[in-house]
Amino acid sequence: MAAPFQLYNTLSRQIEDFVPLEEGKIRIYVCGMTVYDHCHVGHARAMVVFDAFVRYLRHRDWDVTFVRNFTDVDDKIINRANELGEDPLALAERYIEHFQSDAEGLGLISPDLEPRVSTSIQQIQDMIQDIIDNEHGYVADGNVWFSVGTFGEYGKLSGQKVDELRSADDASGKAHPADFALWKAVKPGEPSWDSPWGPGRPGWHIECSAMSCTHLGAHYDIHGGGLDLVFPHHENEVAQSEAANKEKFVNYWMHNGLLTMKSGQKMGKSLGNVINVHVALEEFPAETLRLYYLQNLYRSSLPWSGEALPEALAMLARLYDAREKAEAMGGSEDPERVAADLGEDAQQVLELGQAFEGRFYEAMDHDFSTGQALGYLFQLARAVNRFAGHKKAKKRGGPVVAPALQAFQTVADALQLMTMNTEDFHQEVKTKRLAALGVSAKEVENLLVERTQARTDKNWARADEIREILEAKKIAVMDTAEGVSWRVRLDAPSEG
RNA sequence: GGCGGCAUGGCCAAGUGGUAAGGCAGAGGACUGCAAAUCCUUUAUCCCCGGUUCGAAUCCGGGUGCCGCCUCCA
Incomplete structure (x- = not known):
């Protein structure tokens, strides 16, 4: 049975009980990339947030149909292509490939459908025709405009009033400044398709209306995207879709908050302050970004x-290390008995492990509160670490940490965190961090061989000297019962 | 000018009217040849002023500050 949950709805500005249109099923559309540049860590937040949302819903037995588009026909793409002397669709294709590579790097599930504007022209034209037929659109000089004044509910998503908008100057032949283009007449150097109104291309907003309604129906459950799309993009989608189909478009609007810089300003291409995803992924494992995003409530701004x-x-690393300790514990006694024998910390790790799933689900079901849910995970990790300090934990502790291990698995399934084995995780960290620091593993290993010899000789001075050399390179050396190991320190500066 | 959001310890941050999760950093301690990791201890008049309530970080009103959108933006 699909589990009930609550969700903040931009349409009502409050948290609501989610009621699906069809029992057990959720149809969701998320605005994807306009492919004229690389995916940056701000885009990635949206991608990861909705990825985790869909994963969690499926984990909770919802039958989810997930559609995310590519906008591959657009002013910005055309402008960029003209600057580069490249065909716009070829440029878009190139950035779609970059995106797919980033998506794989981020560990995103593939949407069930990834429609593109360039292959949805017919559906777009059909919807424009419906809008015209329903007297919400008009043709002028090969352009088709949406007539905002004919749609009484315009503004219901964003709260904007048409008369209060600060309108940009343009001499495009619109009847009203707030009217927006459904179809743009062809101009030199632009891709175009034949249409009943002459050759041209779709306006910005119509593609999401057409593609989402084509694949999810005229009325579907959830539409997601960045907070900066609320107006005008999503407002216009509502107007177009409802004007064309004469029925309610989307039940729940879900918007992720934006990444902001120290100054408080958002990260945005137009502000020139972006960090691209592939750069971040060169330095950090994908789950690092995922944890960074999911620590916070999805709809808050994130510094x-x-x-x-x-x-x-x-x-x-703290989570992985705690899990590793739990995995190393053995024993097959009754957990209650072990807990009774080994004392309070054993009792507590058992109880927190058993309680985890319920608390985790409760947080997640309350508007996808991943930050709170992860707080419980860290409480559990600390309980595991504390218990792991006991002498008998390794031999007999297995049964009392079994629920904790199950909890970690739940998080892995639902949020795609802690999905690697610990060794691979640390290896990836080393590889990426060393590359970022410009240090080779070989030189570290060589120094450690020398240090191990020095320690065998009880030449502590030399051993400490080598430790200091490595410290200077941000390498932390750990002497354990099993021998020496090392890690890259995490306080290494990164761009930002 | 219009619309919307936010304000919680050094920093990030959760918080669904019943008395402040979690993380990072700092300090002290345990452990260690020295360290690292880990554990323990440690810091909050919840922006200000009113109001509702037995009780408010949470609800209402006013103020201040910051941010987003109204032109492309996840």
Whole structure:
């Protein structure tokens, strides 16, 4: 049975009980990329948030149909292509390939459908025709405009009033400044398709209306995207879709908050302050970004800084290390008995492990509160670590940490965190962090061989000297009962 | 000018009227040849002023500050 949950709805500005249109099923559309540049860490937040949302819903037995588009016909693409002397669709294709590579790097599930504007022209034209037929659109000089004044509910999503808008100057032949283009007449150097109104191309907003309604129906459950799309993009989608189909478009509007810089301003291409995803992924495992995003409520703004990813990586390592300790514990006694024998910390890790799933689901079902849900996870990790300090934990502790291990698995399934084995995780961290620091594993290993010899000789001075050399390179050396190991320190500066 | 959002310890941050999760950083301690990791201890008049309530970080009103959108933006 699909589990009930609550969701903040931009349409009502409050948290609502989610009621699906069809029992057990959720149809969701998320605005994807306009492909004229690389995917940056701000886009990635949206991608990861909705990825985790869909994963969680499926984990909770919802039958989810997930559609995310590519906008591959657009002013910005055309402008960029003309600057580069490249065909716009070829440029778009190139950035779609970049995106797919980033999506794979981020560990995103593939949407069930990834429609593109360039292959949805017929559906777009059909919808424009319906809008015209329903007297909400008009043709002028090969352009088709949406007539905002004919749609009484215009503004119901964003709260904007047509008369209060600050309108940009343009001499495009619109009847009203707030009217917007459904179809743009062809201009030199632009891709175009034949249409009943002459050759041209779709306006910005119509593609999402047409593609989502084509694949999910005229009326579907959830539409997602960045907060900066509420107006005008999503407002216009509502107007177009409802004008064309004469029925309610979307039940729940879900908007992710934006990444902001230290100054408080958002990260945005137009502000020139972006960090591209592939750059971040060269330095940090994908789950680092995921944890960074999911620590916070999805609809709050999220500050970016050079410390953000190192900090998230430290948190992630803490989780992996706790899990590793739990995995190393053996024994097959009754957990209650072990807990009774080994004392309070054993009792607590058992109880927190058993309680985890319920608390996790409760947080997640309350408007996808991943930050709170992850707080419980860290409480559990600390309980595991504390218990792991006991002498008998390794031999007999297995049964009392079994629920904790199950909890970690739940998080892995639902949020795609802690999905690697610990060794691979640390290896990836080493590889990526060393590359970022410009240090080779070979030189570290060589120094450690020398240090191990020095320690065998009880030459502590030399051993400490080598430790200091490595410290200077941000390498932390750990002497354990099993021998020496090392890690890259996480406080290494990153761009930001 | 219009619309919307936010304001919680050094930083990030959860918080669904019943008395402040979690993470990072700092300090002290345990552990260690020295360290690292880990554990323990440690810091909050919840922006200000009113109001509702037995009780408010949470609800209402006013103020201040910051941010987003109204032109492309996840």
